[in-house]
Structures are given as C-alpha cells and as structure tokens.
Amino acid sequence: MASGRRVTIGQPRPDQPPLAVRFTTPAAERGILLDPELKLGQAYMDGTLVMEEGSVTDLLALLMAQPAACTSTTTVSAKLLFWGRKLLRRIDQFNPRGRSQRNVAHHYDIDGRLYSLFLDADRQYSCAYFEHPGQSLDDAQLAKKRHIAAKLMLEREDLAVLDIGAGWGGLGLYLAQMAKAKVTGVTLSKEQLALARQRAEDGGLADRVAFRLQDYRDIPETFDRIVSVGMFEHVGVDHYGEFFRKVRALLKEDGVMVLHAIGRSDPPGVTNPFIAKYIFPGGYIPALSEVLPHIERAGLVVTDIELLRLHYAETLKAWRERFRARWDEAVRLTDERFCRMWEFYLAGSEMGFRHQGLNVFHIQIARKQEAVPLTRGYIEEEEARLRRVEARQSLPLRLAGE
Structure with missing residues (x-):
C-alpha cells in the first residue's frame, strides 16, 4: 500500500x-x-x-x-x-458523420510506425484465424483473409466488392489480387487511406482497387459483395438500423455480405470505461440479440453465422508479445505512459476474450436466401482454390510496416 x-x-x-x-x-x-x-x-x-x-x-x-x-x-x-x-x-455511441471521423482519428491517425511494431506484415488490425496450434501471426492473418474471401464466393472475376472500413487496405488488395475482384474500400482515417492507396500503386493493383475517404452512409453505388471487418464495433447502437438499411440498398439483388465484428456472449451491456475513454471512443461490442433484429427489419436474410471464440485471444497475445519485445522503440515513438496504456489495452482485451465472454462473429447476409449454397462445403472448397492461387502468385505488395 x-x-x-x-x-x-x-x-x-x-x-x-x-x-x-x-x-x-x-x-x-x-x-x-x-x-x-x-x-x-x-x-x-x-x-x-x-x-x-x-x-x-x-x-x-x-x-x-x-x-x-x-x-x-x-x-x-x-x-x-x-x-x-x-x-x-x-x-456516448451517437456517431453522426463528423463524430465518427473524430473517433476514428483518435485511434488510427497516430504515428503509423507504432502499428508496424506489433502487427503482421500486412498490418491486419483485426482477429486472425488460427487454423492450427502454433500457426504464425502472419499465416493466421492470411488465413483470415482467405476464410472471408471464401464466404464471399468470388469465383467469378470482376465482381464488384465494397470493403466498409478498409483499414490499411490488406483485405481489399487480397481480394483484388487473388480473386480478381473490383474492390472499393472506404475508411475515415486519412493515415490509413494514404498507405492503402500507396500499397495499391506499388502492387500494380490501382486499376482494380479504389480507396476513398468516405462514410459508408454516403456511398452511392451498388455491389455484388460487401465485406466489413472490425468496423461495426464503431457504428453505435443507435445506428444499427441505419447501417443494415444502407447495406440492403448497397447490395445487388443476388448480393452477399460478410460482417466480421467483435461480439459478446452475455446480454447487452456497456463499453469498458477504460477502452471508451482512452482507446475506442464511441465504440461498443454488441450481443447478437442486439444485431439480428436490425438485419431482419432491414429485409435481409442471415445465411450463416460463425463464432470465432478464442481466435482473438491468440491474436492479442501475439500483438502483446510483439509490442513488449519492441518496447524501447515504442517509447521513442510515444512515451512511457502511452506504452503502459497500450500494454494494458492489449492485455485486458486478451483476457476479455479468454475469460469474459467476448468473441468474434461472422454473419453472412444476403437479400435472397438462395444466393448462398445449401451446405457449407463451398467454404472449404473455395479456401482450397484460393490456396492454389496464392501458391501460383508472388505477393509483390508493399509491406504495411515499411
């Protein structure tokens, strides 16, 4: 004491x-x-x-x-x-356009070198998909992109794909390179936008991928496929209905969406006050019971739900260990107090997934129930096809940490 x-x-x-x-x-x-x-x-x-x-x-x-x-x-x-x-x-979670952009800037528009200290080479800042124990973070993040791409069913080339919350562009670039999709990615982070555009140029994919600084509510086109990874947590409970109504308007008649977001296994609650104040202002982790009614009321069909239970715990463990290993560099970029805050955030989040009912849900959504095959075997088949494509192609993309 x-x-x-x-x-x-x-x-x-x-x-x-x-x-x-x-x-x-x-x-x-x-x-x-x-x-x-x-x-x-x-x-x-x-x-x-x-x-x-x-x-x-x-x-x-x-x-x-x-x-x-x-x-x-x-x-x-x-x-x-x-x-x-x-x-x-x-x-706290009322997120009109201006406030949404300020909240995003609070977390993402910091020195990008900080993220390169602990994320994988593609700078995937969301839950990885560990296919087997001991898999490296980079391989697990690649597996996550492959798993999502398989659920999007991108067998045909030139399908129009919207990535809501495109981050540093890794998923959009993967979909363009491996599945030959035409990708539009939107973000509210100027830092992320600049790097995503540069990576598309460096990878020779600027003709297939367009990144924009744009709120999802302002997108005018329609798309064959929509994906959103790690963005829904920032929408806010008052805006769930608006979000899914916009998704329906953006999807073509036979379109499919995959929503990848953190969720909770217990009933609706509140955002941890430390996370709300210092890490993700305006953010909230919902229960499925808060999300599914809005999908139904928007006239959309849930075609598949998968819960990735401990995958994020393992992802956060890898991030935390990498961050600790490069502590001195992080202190030079920020300061000791910031680094202790970040360590507490990573450690507390990891334990939330291990012990307190947090998980990640994949909700696959369509306008028509026949848009998706009757059985889930197509996911494994498409993952196998994408692995063959990956093996044939080199990955000339600029590393996100460079």
Missing part, C-alpha cells in the same frame, strides 16, 4: 508464481476500490500502480478469471456505475 503496509491475498500455488503490486498514492487505492474498471488501467498508465513481481498481464489474467469478475454488478458502487453508464451509452 502507499502507506507501506503489506497485504497478502490468497494462498501460494506451485504452478503460479506470486504477483506483487505496489501503490504509490492513496488516491490510486481509493480510485480502484470505487471504480476498478476505469481506475485500474489509469493507475497502471500513470505509474501509481507498479508491478513489483509479475506483469500486468498476469494480474489481469488472475483478476478477470475470477467468477465475480464476470459481472459488473458485484458491489453497490459497481451497480451504480454500470447502470449510469448504460443509461448514457446511447449518448
């Missing part, structure tokens, strides 16, 4: 090394007692909570694996904070 008093909690276990935490101020102790979801991360960021033995990842793994940690209503103060935040969540 800040006073110098030592408190020991629990019994030692031979398979679990002890953890030692030191508080440097009484204010940090009070804050964590009253609002642990926000103040624990803040204290670690500010250096008022110091790990003397073990890491903050070890601490979060221990805390978040406790049965009581799976609910936000274990104490009176926690109940009050939870319901207060739930009452305000529609205000």
Whole structure:
C-alpha cells in the first residue's frame, strides 16, 4: 500500500508464481476500490500502480478469471456505475458523420510506425484465424483473409466488392489480387487511406482497387459483395438500423455480405470505461440479440453465422508479445505512459476474450436466401482454390510496416 503496509491475498500455488503490486498514492487505492474498471488501467498508465513481481498481464489474467469478475454488478458502487453508464451509452455511441471521423482519428491517425511494431506484415488490425496450434501471426492473418474471401464466393472475376472500413487496405488488395475482384474500400482515417492507396500503386493493383475517404452512409453505388471487418464495433447502437438499411440498398439483388465484428456472449451491456475513454471512443461490442433484429427489419436474410471464440485471444497475445519485445522503440515513438496504456489495452482485451465472454462473429447476409449454397462445403472448397492461387502468385505488395 502507499502507506507501506503489506497485504497478502490468497494462498501460494506451485504452478503460479506470486504477483506483487505496489501503490504509490492513496488516491490510486481509493480510485480502484470505487471504480476498478476505469481506475485500474489509469493507475497502471500513470505509474501509481507498479508491478513489483509479475506483469500486468498476469494480474489481469488472475483478476478477470475470477467468477465475480464476470459481472459488473458485484458491489453497490459497481451497480451504480454500470447502470449510469448504460443509461448514457446511447449518448456516448451517437456517431453522426463528423463524430465518427473524430473517433476514428483518435485511434488510427497516430504515428503509423507504432502499428508496424506489433502487427503482421500486412498490418491486419483485426482477429486472425488460427487454423492450427502454433500457426504464425502472419499465416493466421492470411488465413483470415482467405476464410472471408471464401464466404464471399468470388469465383467469378470482376465482381464488384465494397470493403466498409478498409483499414490499411490488406483485405481489399487480397481480394483484388487473388480473386480478381473490383474492390472499393472506404475508411475515415486519412493515415490509413494514404498507405492503402500507396500499397495499391506499388502492387500494380490501382486499376482494380479504389480507396476513398468516405462514410459508408454516403456511398452511392451498388455491389455484388460487401465485406466489413472490425468496423461495426464503431457504428453505435443507435445506428444499427441505419447501417443494415444502407447495406440492403448497397447490395445487388443476388448480393452477399460478410460482417466480421467483435461480439459478446452475455446480454447487452456497456463499453469498458477504460477502452471508451482512452482507446475506442464511441465504440461498443454488441450481443447478437442486439444485431439480428436490425438485419431482419432491414429485409435481409442471415445465411450463416460463425463464432470465432478464442481466435482473438491468440491474436492479442501475439500483438502483446510483439509490442513488449519492441518496447524501447515504442517509447521513442510515444512515451512511457502511452506504452503502459497500450500494454494494458492489449492485455485486458486478451483476457476479455479468454475469460469474459467476448468473441468474434461472422454473419453472412444476403437479400435472397438462395444466393448462398445449401451446405457449407463451398467454404472449404473455395479456401482450397484460393490456396492454389496464392501458391501460383508472388505477393509483390508493399509491406504495411515499411
């Protein structure tokens, strides 16, 4: 404790090394007692909570694996904070065009070199797809793109594909190169847009891929296929109906969409306050029960749902280990406080997927139910075809970390 008093909690276990935490101020102790979801991360960021033995990842793994940690209503103060935040969540997640762009800029328009320290070479900033234990992050991210492409059914060349939330362009470039699709990618990040366009030029794919700085609500064309990876978490609960109505308007009559997004296994809740304040303002992880009614009301058909349960936990573990390995470089780009914030974000997110019911869902959507084959065998067949295409082609794309 800040006073110098030592408190020991629990019994030692031979398979679990002890953890030692030191508080440097009484204010940090009070804050964590009253609002642990926000103040624990803040204290670690500010250096008022110091790990003397073990890491903050070890601490979060221990805390978040406790049965009581799976609910936000274990104490009176926690109940009050939870319901207060739930009452305000529609205000916090109200994301008109201008606010959406500011929220995106908060997270993505930082020094791009930071992302190159821990992401794969293609800079895929979303859940990878681990086909077998021990698969490398780069191979798992390639498998993710292949898995999504298979569900989009791109056997015919020159299909028009829209990528909503195109990031640094990796998925769109893959679809253009491996499936010969005509891709339009939209993003609200100027940093991401510049690199995505440069990568298309460097890869000789500028005639097949067009990246735009554009809100999805302002897209005028229609498309054979739509994909969105890691963007839906930023839409906001008040805008789900608007999102899927726009998807229906954008899809051609026989069109298909694949939505890849983080979800929760428990009932609707609130965004973790640390994540909302420091990492993803305006973001929210929905339950399927919050999403499916809007798809139905938009006149769309759900043709397939797949839950990628622990894939994101393994992805975040890889990111966290890479970030820790290049800590000194990250500090030179930012500062110690920022790096502690980022480490807490990666570690806390990983443990959320391991212990607290977070997962990733793939929802395949169509305007007509006959747009997709009767059985799921086509996914594996298309993945095999794409592997053969990958083997025949070199990948001349500029690495996203360069």
